[in-house]
Amino acid sequence: MAAPEFDVPELKEFRTIPRLAPDVMAHSKPHVASEKINEAIGFPGELVENWQEKAIEKMGDLLGKYRSLKVYLDSCVHCGACTDKCHYFLGTGDPKNMPVARQDLLRNVYRRYFTPAGKLFPKLVGAKDLTRDVLDDWYRYFNQCSECRRCSVFCPYGIDTAEITMAGRAIMDSIGLGQKYSNEILGKVNRIGNNLGLPGPALEDTLLGLEEDVKEDTGVDVKFPLDVKGAEVLLITPSADFFAEPHIDSLIGYAKVFHAAGISWTLSSKASEAGNFGLFNGSYEMMRKVALRIREAALELGSKRIVVGECGHAWRVAYSYWNTLTGVGAGGDDPFARQLQSQLDQRYKQPMHICEFTWDLIQRDVLKFDKEANDHRIVTFHDSCNVARASRMGDTPGGQFEIPRNIIKTVANKYFEMPHGTTHEQTFCCGGGGGVLTDELTEIRVKGALPRMEALNHVVQANGVNFMATICAICKAQFTKVLPYYKFNRGMVGGVHQLVSTAIQLGDK
Amino acid sequence: MTAATIFFAVLFYAATVILVAGLAYKIVDYARTPAPLKIPTTPAPTTNGGVALRMLREVALFESLFKSNLWIWVFAILFHGALLLVLMRHLRYFTEPVWFWVGWVQPFGLYAGFAMVAGLLGLWARRFLVERIRYISTPSDHLMLALLAGIGGSGLAMKFLMHTDIVAVKAFFLGLMRFDIQPLPSHPGLYIHLTLVALLMIVFPMSKLLHAPGVFFSPTRNQADNPREKRHLAPWAAELDAKN
Secondary structure (H helix, E strand, C coil): CCCCCCCCCCCCCCCCCCCCCCCCCCCCCCCECCHHHHHHCCCCCCCCCCHHHHHHHHHHHHHHHCHHHHHHHHHCCCCCCCCCCCHHHHHHCCHHHCHHHHHHHHHHHHHHHHCHHHHHCHHHHCCCCCCHHHHHHHHHHCCCCCCCCHHHHHCCCCCCHHHHHHHHHHHHHHCCCCEHHHHHHHHHHHHCCCCCCCCHHHHHHHHHHHHHHHHHHHCCCCCCCECCCCCCEEEECCHHHHCCCCHHHHHHHHHHHHHHHCCCEEECCCCCCCCCCCCCCCCHHHHHHHHHHHHHHHHHHCCCEEEECCCHHHHHHHHHHHHHHHCCCCCCCCHHHHHHHCCCCCCCCCCEEHHHHHHHHHHCCCCEECHHHHCCCCEEECCCHHHHHHCCCCCCCCHHHHHHHHHHHHHCCCECCCCCCCCHHHCCCCCCCCCCCCHHHHHHHHHHCHHHHHHHHHHHHHHCCCEEEECCHHHHHHHHHHHHHHCCCHHHEEEHHHHHHHHEECCCC | CCHHHHHHHHHHHHHHHHHHHHHHHHHHHHHHCCCCCCCCCCCCCCCHHHHHHHHHHHHHHCHHHHHHCHHHHHHHHHHHHHHHHHHHHHHHHCCCCCCHHHHHHHHHHHHHHHHHHHHHHHHHHHHHHCHHHHHHCCHHHHHHHHHHHHHHHHHHHHHHCCCCCHHHHHHHHHHHHCCCCCCCCCCHHHHHHHHHHHHHHHHHHHCHHHHHHHHHHCHHHHCCCCCCCCCCCCHHHHHHHHHC
């Protein structure tokens, strides 16, 4: 690791609220998407000439389509309850990273162009013209938000800054000021089928290699099927699972679970990606387009069940939106939804999280474990924001917290919780979610990870924790990068199914 | 009939029209704007009954604020709870005969006047003392608190320092409701109190006071967590399905 060009925050025993340091992160912004990248996904190549007019027009369009945006821009009373809740504020002290101040970047412009008070008395209510300076602030600070929704837990009106950030990014995309990282990925997923741009033949090779590795390791023929028609389960997983460390160990874990349970399954080369960056950019149409690949794959392969691998925002899109966007779910009585819903086996939840899938098998006593195989690990669990605050598992609210923990406690002996207020629905983001997982944003990512690192340090010091399990590809990639900045071993982070993989008994050895 | 009587009569008719029409416009607008996606902040109730209960806790107890910041919660509950009692106490000016429970609430409403002002001053103090809240405060945030504190202060002053003829005030408001204008007592405290109240009614539908209706329309709080069981589709989004 090269020496950082910024000061890494110090880990303190008790979390403190920083003093305000105005504009201290004003230099942080992602690379602007090139003409080619923007045009490939239907946005203007570069900042359009009449951008101001177009931006206001787009804002009006979004205000008519999203009740959340309209209500949230009106309702804030500046009470300040959210001001100390954002990990990026806690890590930097930049006041524009306080959720309310981030929202105000958009709200001030909304007031100026859409409300009588802002039109008549702009100074009084803090309304602002959309100038180049304001646009630049949008680009900086809407790209320093991971859309983690922690603020929405604490707001007395449930104002969700993620909704505001998404609208801000959607407006910027519409005038040609897209962000390179997310928009490039959206191009790849549409063109090739996954965010990493891994083409079908390469994927096939990778999976064959994995079969050999697992055979060597265990002596068992665990399969990693691709494009198998008629397989019961279609597994949709983040493409990082195919080759990145530690992600791949969870993929091996899923395969072992399917093998041990004797349930036929397949991956799809067309839909070889669970991630959906359309969410991050606040584009319903884009998100729908990316999600439709999964619908098509399921229809082509004739799958009865759709299971989703370890990925936070993907699970949000799958759980909360797939039924809306693509009809994966139940209760649709329109022709579009019926086409898929009649094919899916409605005895099971559609879609199902891999943790729900595994936990169900555990409860039915289908899987056997050698718990001691994980005894070298002292485990804690990091709740990923989109799973914790934007989705559910199981039948009751909060299942998204219990089920992964239950699995961990089934497959490992040593487990410790991080401090109260840093887990469950109050979990702190890893610092890399929501479309900021790119190298030029390393500083904000490292600083944004501070609250999580402090919580982790707590259980490292007190309990000797050496493994932080999580069920999100972005969390895994982000922690692998930022852990060393805080003098932790990058290998500390891994998936829940990595633990499953270590302990599961395949039986037919 | 004094000029002041006519002025306040016109003012209150105008303020009432603006408040009612403005709020109706906003509420209809919120209700008509679709929420295309399921975005309840989870863990969330899975049934509509559960959602109603969550909303009740949010509106009556400020549940999220309680989790968030105890100081703001204390001042906010103090102010809003007291305001409710004060408003109930004031119903005696608009009902004849006075409803039995309005009579019952009178002494509580009186003490609530002090609690209301105390809560407001607490909230206001935070705008000066807490650096983060000072940063986000706009002139209108201060003015809104000044307006409410002014209403509370002038009301208390009339009760404890310089009485006004409340029988005549009641006759004035009952008269307004029957379109039969009665003389308003000439009293500076009363003039200040009523002007500020009318101002509050006028700014209500075009200010952050919209948080009152807004909270009921907040998708993170008013949606049930059942996306897998029930297909949720906005009209503009359903059109996309037809094109597929």
